[in-house]
Amino acid sequence: MLKNETAVRWGVIGLGGIVVQQIAPAIVNSLHSKLVACVGSTPDKTRAFAQRFGVPGCYASIEELAAANEVDAIFIATPNADHHRMVLEAARAGKHILCEKPLALVVEHGREMVDVCRVAGVILRTAFQIRLEAILVRVREIVCSGVLGDLRAVLFERIAPLRQHGAWRDDPRQGGVLFDVAVHLFDQVEWLTNLKVRELSAYSHPDRRLGVADDTLAILGMLGADCHVVVRASREIAYAGNDLRIQGRSGMLTTSALRWADEHVLRIQTAAGETIERFAPSPLYAHEIEAFAREVRGAPGALASGEDGVRAIQLASAVLQSIETRRSVDV
Numbered sequence: 001m002l003k004n005e006t007a008v009r010w011g012v013i014g015l016g017g018i019v020v021q022q023i024a025p026a027i028v029n030s031l032h033s034k035l036v037a038c039v040g041s042t043p044d045k046t047r048a049f050a051q052r053f054g055v056p057g058c059y060a061s062i063e064e065l066a067a068a069n070e071v072d073a074i075f076i077a078t079p080n081a082d083h084h085r086m087v088l089e090a091a092r093a094g095k096h097i098l099c100e101k102p103l104a105l106v107v108e109h110g111r112e113m114v115d116v117c118r119v120a121g122v123i124l125r126t127a128f129q130i131r132l133e134a135i136l137v138r139v140r141e142i143v144c145s146g147v148l149g150d151l152r153a154v155l156f157e158r159i160a161p162l163r164q165h166g167a168w169r170d171d172p173r174q175g176g177v178l179f180d181v182a183v184h185l186f187d188q189v190e191w192l193t194n195l196k197v198r199e200l201s202a203y204s205h206p207d208r209r210l211g212v213a214d215d216t217l218a219i220l221g222m223l224g225a226d227c228h229v230v231v232r233a234s235r236e237i238a239y240a241g242n243d244l245r246i247q248g249r250s251g252m253l254t255t256s257a258l259r260w261a262d263e264h265v266l267r268i269q270t271a272a273g274e275t276i277e278r279f280a281p282s283p284l285y286a287h288e289i290e291a292f293a294r295e296v297r298g299a300p301g302a303l304a305s306g307e308d309g310v311r312a313i314q315l316a317s318a319v320l321q322s323i324e325t326r327r328s329v330d331v
Contacts, residue, residue, distance in 0.1 A: 003043070004058045006297065007032055007034045007293075008032060008033045008034070008035055008072050008073050008096075008292075008293040008296045008297065009033075009037075009062065009070055009071055009072045009073070010027050010033055010035050010036065010037070010071070010072070010074070010075060011033050011036065011038065011059075011065045011066075011068065011071040011073070011074045011095075012024065012027075012033065012035065012036035012037070012038050012039075012074070012075045013038075013039050013041075013062055013065060013074060013076050013077065013156045014040070014041075014048065014073070014076060014077035014078035014079075014082075014100075015038060015039075015040035015041070015045055015049045015077075015084060016077060018100070019049075019075070019077045020049070020052075020076055022285040023075055023077065023177070023285055024049075024053045025285075026283075026286045026288070026289040026331070027075075027286045027289055028053055028054070030285065030286070030289050030290060030293065030294040032290065032294070033142055033153040033289055033290075033293045034272050035053055035054075035069050035087060035259045036056055036057050036071060036094055037049040037055065037056075037058075037059060037065050037068055037070065038050055038053075038055050038057070038058060038059070038065075038072050039058070039059040039060065039061060039062060039064070039065045040092060041070060041313070042207065043058075043060065044059045046059070046060075048165075055200070056072065057071075057293045058265070059170055060084075062086050062089050062090070063089060064306050065095035066089050066090045066092075067093055071095060071097065072095065072096060072127075072296065073095060073097070073101075073123075073132070073292065073293075073296055074096070074097055074130055074303065074311060075098050075099070075100075076089045076090070076097060076099045077100045077101060079095070079098075079171075080102055080104075080105055080175050080180075081105060081115075081163050081175075082111075082160055083099055083100070083104055083114075084104045084105075084109040084112070084113060086099075087103075087116075087117070088112070088113065089090055089112070090118050090179050091116045091117045091122050091124070092116065092120060094120060094121075094122060094291065095122060096122045096123040096124075096128055097117065097122060097123065097124050097125070098124070098125050098127060098288070098303070099113075099124065099127060099129050099230070099259040099291050099309070101126055101128055101179075101183050101184065101187075101309065101310030101311060101312065102126075102175060102183050102308060102309065102316065103126050103306060103312070103313060103314060104309075105179060106313065106317070107174055107310060107313050107314055108149035108175060110309055110310035110313045111310055113306060113309075114270075114306040114307060114309075114310060117306060119210055123296060123301075124305070124306035124325045124331075125292055125294075125295070125301070125303040125304060125305060125306070126187075126189075126275030126304040126305065126306060126308055126311075126312070127288065127290040127303075128183075128184060128187045128303070128304040128308065128309075129187075129284040129285060129287070129302075130184050130187075131187070131188070131191060131283065131302075131303070131304060132282055132287040132288060132302070133258065133264075133281070133282050133284060134264070134265055134279045134280070134281075134282045134283050135191030135258070135260075135264040135277075135279040136188065136192065136244075136277070138266060138277065139192055139244065139246070139255070139266065140191065140192045140212055140254060142253060142268060143193055143194075143246060143253075144194060145193055146296055147250065147251055147268070147270060148246065148247070148248030148249075148251040148252065148253065148270075149248040149249035149250030150191060150226065150227075150244065150248055150249045150250075151226075151227040151246050151247070151248045152196065152224070152226065152228065152245040152248060152249060153186065153199055153227065153228045153230070153245070154192075154223060154227060154228070154229045154230070154244075154245070154246050154247075155187055155229075155230045155231070155246075156185050156188065156189060156229075156230070156231050156232070156242055156244050156245075156260070157231075157233075157240060157243060157244075158181055158182075158184060158185055158232075158233050158242055158258075159233070159234050159235070159237050159240035159242055159244060159259075160177070160180065160181050160233075160234070160235035161235065170213055170249070173239055175185065175213075175316075176204075176208070176213035176214040176215070177213070177214050177215050177217055177233050177234060177235050178187060178204070178217055178233070178316050178319055178320070179218065179316060180235070181233040181234075182217050182226060182233040182238065182319070183312040183313075183314065183315075183316055184187070184221070185231045185233060185283045185307060185312075186231070186312045187304060187312050187314065188255075188316040189223065189231065189313070190223075191304075191308075192246070193223060193224070193227070193246070195223045195224035195227060196223070196224065196313040196331075197222070197223055197229060197315055197331050198221075198222050198223070198224070198327065198330065199221060199222040199326040199328055199330050199331060200220065200222070200315070200318055200322060200328065200329060200331060201219070201220050201221070201231075201318065201322045201327070201329065202217060202218065202219040202220075202319040202322045202323050203218050203323065204216065204217050204323050205236075207220065207302060207323070208224050208323050208324070209323065209324060212307045215234060215235050216232075216233070216234040216235075216236055216237070217231070217232065217233045217234070217258055217319070218230075218231075218232055219231040219232070219233075220279045221318060221331075228288075228318045233285060241257055241317075242257045242258050242259040242260070243256060243258060250270060250271070251268065251269055251270035251271075252268075252269045253266060253267065253268045253269070254267050255267075256268075261281065262281070262283060263278055263279070263280065263281075264276075264278070265277075265278055266279065267281075288303065300324070314331060315331060319328075
């Protein structure tokens with residue numbers, strides 16, 4: 001681990017919109033991080049990014065960046081299918097890794113990534129940054145307190161913009177909305193409730209059986225012994241709530257829209273009446289970078305682990321099997 005007073009020196013791999021708009025500014029503005037290296041899809045893109053953010057180290061490949069002595073940690077934000085190879089390269093070079101979701105596209109790759117990082121003695125975290133949203137941290141506290149009683153239903157919806165940048169999103173080999181959006185919800189549902197999804201069924205549009213990327217998913221599952229879970233994810237709906245509802249035998253909580261809102265509202269209803277709590281939206285990417293830097297410097301971890309990333313792949317794989325077979329699938 002690094003000394004507490006030492007800033008974590010970051011390299012970033014993949015210089016698309018999420019890095020330019022969120023990750024690079026978060027690193028540059030952090031008191032405990034420095035952006036020292038980058039590699040993009042072309043030399044011109046790498047140089048332009050370095051000039052924009054004042055990055056001293058421009059590299060031509062993941063291998064060169066991972067080998068650089070001035071790099072302590074690497075953020076990987078390449079298209080999904082590239083994560084496996086790049087995490088292995090970074091780990092074997094002794095770098096700590098924060099990898100964009102999904103960790104990988106198949107369970108075997110995810111497990112290999114976790115194993116290689118463990119052997120190398122480096123930290124591997126999956127970028128499920130939504131865990132850091134203040135209202136959802138509070139939701140988890142309420143659920144775990146038992147005030148809602150035994151849970152009976154969880155309903156979660158997340159809708160992406162109609163047209164996000166990145167042609168890879170239209171490539172079925174990169175995972176579609178399942179690996180782009182739904183994996184966040186899988187992680188959230190189990191993290192918020194401390195229950196495991198044990199069975200699920202799913203439908204997609206377009207139908208994945210046609211060999212195209214899905215843009216909308218509807219997933220029904222069993223959570224724990226007796227709780228239903230409904231997850232909806234889409235990137236082809238113009239207007240949607242982006243909200244969460246959790247119902248138990250003794251109470252219910254609901255949220256207002258969790259995206260593109262100036263305020264988040266949480267309502268808790270029990271026999272004692274209704275309570276309303278209000279939260280400002282959290283700067284998720286800044287919190288994510290700070291949390292990872294603290295962990296590299298020796299503090300307890302707050303981010304989703306590599307094992308959590310593998311669990312999301314397991315659930316996504318069950319969704320694919322259900323779509324293909326038109327059957328309910330045990331997880």
